[in-house]
Amino acid sequence: MNILVTGAAGFIGQNLCVFLLEAGFDNIEKITRDDSEESIVEKVKSADFIYHLAGVNRPKNDEDFKTGNTGLTQKVLNTLAENGRKTPILLTSSTQVESDNPYGVSKAGAEQAVAEYQQETGAETYIYRLPNVFGKWCRPNYNSAVATFCYNTINDLPITIHKSDAALDLVYIDDVCNEFVRLLSTTEKKEQYCCVAPVYQTTVGKVVSLLTEFKESRESLISAKVGEGFVRALYSTYVSYLAPEQFSYSVTRHSDERGTFVEMLKTKDSGQFSFFTAHPGITRGGHYHHTKTEKFLVINGKASFKFRHISTGESYELIVDGEESSIVETAPGWSHDITNIGDNELVVMLWANEIFDREQPDTVNFKV
Numbered sequence: 001m002n003i004l005v006t007g008a009a010g011f012i013g014q015n016l017c018v019f020l021l022e023a024g025f026d027n028i029e030k031i032t033r034d035d036s037e038e039s040i041v042e043k044v045k046s047a048d049f050i051y052h053l054a055g056v057n058r059p060k061n062d063e064d065f066k067t068g069n070t071g072l073t074q075k076v077l078n079t080l081a082e083n084g085r086k087t088p089i090l091l092t093s094s095t096q097v098e099s100d101n102p103y104g105v106s107k108a109g110a111e112q113a114v115a116e117y118q119q120e121t122g123a124e125t126y127i128y129r130l131p132n133v134f135g136k137w138c139r140p141n142y143n144s145a146v147a148t149f150c151y152n153t154i155n156d157l158p159i160t161i162h163k164s165d166a167a168l169d170l171v172y173i174d175d176v177c178n179e180f181v182r183l184l185s186t187t188e189k190k191e192q193y194c195c196v197a198p199v200y201q202t203t204v205g206k207v208v209s210l211l212t213e214f215k216e217s218r219e220s221l222i223s224a225k226v227g228e229g230f231v232r233a234l235y236s237t238y239v240s241y242l243a244p245e246q247f248s249y250s251v252t253r254h255s256d257e258r259g260t261f262v263e264m265l266k267t268k269d270s271g272q273f274s275f276f277t278a279h280p281g282i283t284r285g286g287h288y289h290h291t292k293t294e295k296f297l298v299i300n301g302k303a304s305f306k307f308r309h310i311s312t313g314e315s316y317e318l319i320v321d322g323e324e325s326s327i328v329e330t331a332p333g334w335s336h337d338i339t340n341i342g343d344n345e346l347v348v349m350l351w352a353n354e355i356f357d358r359e360q361p362d363t364v365n366f367k368v
Contacts, residue, residue: 001184004047006031006076007054011138012092012176016051019177025184044079050089051180052076055107057143062102070109077117088124089114090180095131095169118192126183127193135173135233136240146170146207146234150241153211164205171196172233200230207234214238218249222266222355258282259345263356271353275299278340278348285337289330292362296328297349302342308335310366322347335366 003020007013008030020028029043031054044050056068073091080087091114096104111127118125138144140151145168152159179196213224214235226235254261259277266272278284278301288310296305298320305318305328319341320326330336340346354362 001025002027002029002046002048003051003184004029004031004043004049005051005053006072007052008032010053011135011144012133012173013051013053014137015135015173016053016177016180019181023181023184025181040075041079044076044087045083045085047085047087049184050076050087052089052091055092055110057103065102065106066109069103069106070113073110074113077113080117080123081121086121086123088126088183089117090126090128090183093127093129095129097129115192125192126190128179128196129193130176130196131169131171131199133173133176134170135176135237138173138237140241145204146237147241149208149211150238153208153215153238154241154246159208161204161208164203164208166204168202168204168207170200170202170230171198172200172237174233200233202230210234211238220266221251221263221272222268225268258284266355271351272355273349273351275347275349278303278338278346280340280343280345282346283337283339286335286365286367287337287363288335288366289332289362289364291332291354293332293353294330295351296330296338297325298322298328299347299349301340301344301346303346303348304339304341306337306339308366309333310335 003025005013005017005028008017009032017028031040031043052073054072056064091110093111094107097108097111114125114127117123134144134146138147140147149159176196217223224231226232251262259279259282261276263272263274276284300322302321305320307316310333318328320328
């Protein structure tokens with residue numbers, strides 16, 4: 001199948017081409033601003049499916065809206081008609097088609113051209129009226145508030161908000177691409193006017209607040225709930241705007257004669273992650289908790305974990321080698337300590353189910 005993507009160098013186009021390749025579609029032609037009139041005609045003539053993403057949204061004058069949106073779409077469709085093709089075509093339109101502005105009018109004209117093509121040829125057509133699309137590779141300071149907010153937040157640039165509670169309807173680039181690629185393999189009949197789901201409904205103020213929280217997490221180590229839904233997508237988008245020299249950051253090392261302790265990540269409701277080291281013969285721990293629980297994973301070295309029940313005096317010992325990848329879990333009411341019984345430095349990863357609170361540490365010294 002010969003797939004043609006117009007606007008292939010744009011935000012959606014770049015992402016879609018990657019998704020198509022991942023799905024096994026490797027015969028992809030691309031149309032960009034560098035293509036000549038002749039090149040466009042030849043690529044359109046040979047296409048078996050067209051993703052028509054190209055368009056104009058920030059022209060120097062309003063007349064360019066009509067040329068770049070309605071005009072280009074009509075040119076593609078005329079080329080198909082003149083060559084007797086009934087090629088399926090997907091058009092990315094905009095929710096602004098219902099607005100009486102030059103951009104909305106030009107997109108409405110493109111939609112009308114596609115609808116007429118469908119009526120005249122019977123070809124499959126898909127019109128997606130997309131709300132604001134966000135995700136990696138979207139150009140900041142262009143036509144996406146989310147892209148601009150991400151870039152400015154990362155680079156300590158000012159963010160101008162005229163109305164914090166202004167509504168934003170957003171779709172994530174991965175959802176857009178997955179939906180578009182699915183059209184090539186589905187047998188399900190779709191309506192001419194289609195949509196991408198989910199649509200995330202939020203506000204300008206909420207987006208900026210979350211981005212600020214993401215930025216501050218490098219200092220506080222406290223992560224937002226970035227594992228699902230809109231916050232997951234926004235966090236991934238935010239991180240995509242880091243320049244390579246911004247990929248790393250330092251955390252505090254607490255070192256003494258025993259070794260080193262470093263906190264890596266804290267969560268609001270699922271504890272924190274850290275690691276510690278211990279020199280040969282060194283013992284760490286020697287305390288118990290009433291409620292806090294911990295998981296230890298020996299990464300390097302050999303350790304003795306000793307436990308004692310603080311009420312009954314019952315004791316227990318575990319020997320763990322770093323090559324075993326064995327997790328040791330502590331239980332409330334049992335004192336525990338960890339001794340490096342090997343010849344090399346002991347390195348242990350640690351998870352605690354709550355963030356350490358110096359005012360209420362729930363940590364009581366108790367010799368095992």
